Amino acid sequence: MAETKKTFIDSTWDFLCSLKLAIILVLLLALTSIIGTIILQNGSAADYIREYGQSNYELFKKLQFIDMYHSSWFIGILGLFSVNLICCSIKNFPRVWRFVKQPTLVASSGVFKGSANRAEFSCKETKHQAAEQISELLKKEFAKPVLTEKDDKLYLFAQKGIYSRFGAYITHLSILIIMAGAVIGNVWGYKAFVNIAEGTSTNQVRPRNGTQPIDLGFTVRCDDFDVSYYENSNRPKDYNSDLVILEDGKEIVHKRIEVNDPLTYKGIKFYQSSYGSAGNPFFKVKITENKTGKVIERKAHQGKHIQLPGGYAFAVTNFTTSDRNFGPAMQLHVNTPDGEHGAPFIVWQNHPQMDVKRGGVFSFALLGHDQPYYTGLQVAKDPGVNIVWAGCFLIVFGSLTAFFFSHKRIWVCLEDNGKKTKVLLAGNAHRNQPGFSLAFDDLQQQIEDATKNTSQKKEG
Amino acid sequence: MDSGQLFNLTTIAYFAAMVLFFAFIATKNNTVALTATLSSLAGFVIQTVALGMRWYESYQILGVDGRAPLTNLYESVVFFAWSILLIYLLMDWKYKQRTIGAFVLPIALFSMLWAQMSLHSSIDPLVPALQSNWLTYHVITCFLGYAGFAFAFGVSIMYLMKIGKEEKHQGDAPMKGILGLFPPTRVLDDMNYKAIMIGFPLLTLGIVTGAAWAYYAWGTYWSWDPKETWSLIVWFLYAAFLHARFTRGWVGRRAAWLSIIGFAATVFCYLGVNLVLSGLHSYGSG
Numbered sequence: 001m002a003e004t005k006k007t008f009i010d011s012t013w014d015f016l017c018s019l020k021l022a023i024i025l026v027l028l029l030a031l032t033s034i035i036g037t038i039i040l041q042n043g044s045a046a047d048y049i050r051e052y053g054q055s056n057y058e059l060f061k062k063l064q065f066i067d068m069y070h071s072s073w074f075i076g077i078l079g080l081f082s083v084n085l086i087c088c089s090i091k092n093f094p095r096v097w098r099f100v101k102q103p104t105l106v107a108s109s110g111v112f113k114g115s116a117n118r119a120e121f122s123c124k125e126t127k128h129q130a131a132e133q134i135s136e137l138l139k140k141e142f143a144k145p146v147l148t149e150k151d152d153k154l155y156l157f158a159q160k161g162i163y164s165r166f167g168a169y170i171t172h173l174s175i176l177i178i179m180a181g182a183v184i185g186n187v188w189g190y191k192a193f194v195n196i197a198e199g200t201s202t203n204q205v206r207p208r209n210g211t212q213p214i215d216l217g218f219t220v221r222c223d224d225f226d227v228s229y230y231e232n233s234n235r236p237k238d239y240n241s242d243l244v245i246l247e248d249g250k251e252i253v254h255k256r257i258e259v260n261d262p263l264t265y266k267g268i269k270f271y272q273s274s275y276g277s278a279g280n281p282f283f284k285v286k287i288t289e290n291k292t293g294k295v296i297e298r299k300a301h302q303g304k305h306i307q308l309p310g311g312y313a314f315a316v317t318n319f320t321t322s323d324r325n326f327g328p329a330m331q332l333h334v335n336t337p338d339g340e341h342g343a344p345f346i347v348w349q350n351h352p353q354m355d356v357k358r359g360g361v362f363s364f365a366l367l368g369h370d371q372p373y374y375t376g377l378q379v380a381k382d383p384g385v386n387i388v389w390a391g392c393f394l395i396v397f398g399s400l401t402a403f404f405f406s407h408k409r410i411w412v413c414l415e416d417n418g419k420k421t422k423v424l425l426a427g428n429a430h431r432n433q434p435g436f437s438l439a440f441d442d443l444q445q446q447i448e449d450a451t452k453n454t455s456q457k458k459e460g
Numbered sequence: 461m462d463s464g465q466l467f468n469l470t471t472i473a474y475f476a477a478m479v480l481f482f483a484f485i486a487t488k489n490n491t492v493a494l495t496a497t498l499s500s501l502a503g504f505v506i507q508t509v510a511l512g513m514r515w516y517e518s519y520q521i522l523g524v525d526g527r528a529p530l531t532n533l534y535e536s537v538v539f540f541a542w543s544i545l546l547i548y549l550l551m552d553w554k555y556k557q558r559t560i561g562a563f564v565l566p567i568a569l570f571s572m573l574w575a576q577m578s579l580h581s582s583i584d585p586l587v588p589a590l591q592s593n594w595l596t597y598h599v600i601t602c603f604l605g606y607a608g609f610a611f612a613f614g615v616s617i618m619y620l621m622k623i624g625k626e627e628k629h630q631g632d633a634p635m636k637g638i639l640g641l642f643p644p645t646r647v648l649d650d651m652n653y654k655a656i657m658i659g660f661p662l663l664t665l666g667i668v669t670g671a672a673w674a675y676y677a678w679g680t681y682w683s684w685d686p687k688e689t690w691s692l693i694v695w696f697l698y699a700a701f702l703h704a705r706f707t708r709g710w711v712g713r714r715a716a717w718l719s720i721i722g723f724a725a726t727v728f729c730y731l732g733v734n735l736v737l738s739g740l741h742s743y744g745s746g
Contacts, residue, residue: 019703019706019707020707022703023700023703023704023707026696026699026700026703027696027697027700029696030692030693030696030697030700030725033689033692033693033696034689034693036684036689037686037689037690037733037737038737041684069684069689182682191679191680230525230585233585235584235585235587236587236588237525237585237588238588238591239588258588259588259589259591259677260588260589260591260592260676260677261676262676262679269679271677271678271679272588273678273679378678378679379679380679380680382680385675385681388671388681389672392668392671392672395664395668396661396664396665396668399660399661399664400661403657403660403661404657404661434650
């Protein structure tokens, strides 16, 4: 026979379908991925020049190592990997589909002779009786068999776990689904951030890569921000923000978000990510005019003078949340009507009566203090994320099916052999053969027992 | 008795088990082998109790902020040892190959020693990002996966030790000496594959739960941070391993080497990234 020469297209196709290419690509992805874990990603030019020098920086830029996971060559490998997955599935899927569409109901003699799991014995029943008994048993112990009569012989075929043949395809498909979801998220979504001071609102966020602010199409207001700390430490325990979504001035959604619990509106998610102080703390101060006993309350910002009756004024100059063991304390001074600074003194929040003893014109008490914060929000829009989750579900489901289940098939052939019936058994599993061997031996024993028992003690 | 003391007992049990497994290889005495297995089982039971107790202690110390003991480097190293024993005991139950203990127990013992001697074991409250149920699922699945790979690593070492001698070995008589006691290389190769088959879907689930958690905490399910990237590298390596088995010439020696490289990458993903590189997973280094 003349060897037909493979065309270029054929050999390309074979190459794209090949397992070898898959292994090479997977190892190549593993190897190249290391680069981005060693070289800083998306840093500033100055960072690279300081760390690696000017010439290396130029080289990195040329090789796209600065943002290598989005570089054309890395995307290229991923692209080729997808093509490989698709081609290999197209090539092999029809073969697997045939197991479903055309199960081998009638096993050839080759199956009975060549299977790793096979048995042969005789029984006294007619082949129809034996077929019935074996069917019953298979139905109970394995799976419901299909009976076929051909050439004066009876054939039984039973199978289990055919879906496991699809496990690998589901896994491969799910990788493509995840990649598709990631692409959708990258093209139609964005990642941004915004800082909102308590009591203020915004309708724009700043993208993480880029300078042009993004319009949200609605307004977000931060009503309140709170941070709580673990006792006796400055480890934050929780921080959360009361957010309000406004459209056309109407409040639409209220939610208190915290780390691990974002707010979602119109596909845009707001994550609690950071916080910081927005301006100086202010203090609620109760002032008593000692002569008259008249009481007034004032809000004071640190360092700002506040007018008092009679031309006096005061200013809070310092504050601490814990003054030794006495708790929150502020330092302040009083200005006389002619503008002269008085001596500074301290007022403790937990000991409001103390300042009366000082004996000035006014006595002060600290009612509370408040630190205005801004809340730092990550803002993300990712229309592909549910596709990614679907892919993730399938990849777990698919890999479990592919590894832990196998397609098991059992064939039986019953044939008249003089007064007796000859029984041929064969079994096959496409994975975990040793495990199936044990199950097959067990089943074979049961089948032999069943046919022999009834022949001995009928209806026993 | 507190969990720390129980963990010390666990360490002693694993040490005893390891010594007994070595003694078994030297003496070929089956009673020694059984004692070794029982010792590792005892250690595992004590460690299980200790983990439960540490969980309980976290509620005593932190009140309502108590949590599963899976949140810092110390706790993860301890849980790693526990996972290895779980996989080992399951494999021992199935294959009844006692020599393997001598190659798997040292990994668990070393983890326990390291955790007990030089890691920070205090029960500290969690920073907000870690207060998530996803953390628990993420850590459990990842470490069970890692344990599967650790087992595969031990078996691969045995395979490489034995294969050279077995190939030179003539005749049907069983091999003599220590290597004769090892399971046949065919079995070792199969166990290597089985262990990775268990580890791989678990690692997949670990990466997925990690992605889900990252999505709820930071707004991105994947940000190519070094830890994430390394877990993907490990995933790629074992994916290559699993597919290589379908092609001729990639079973046996090469598979054993791939399994060893895979485990080295796993260890780097787990520890190297925290100790050498930096990223979002900085919690683990505490």
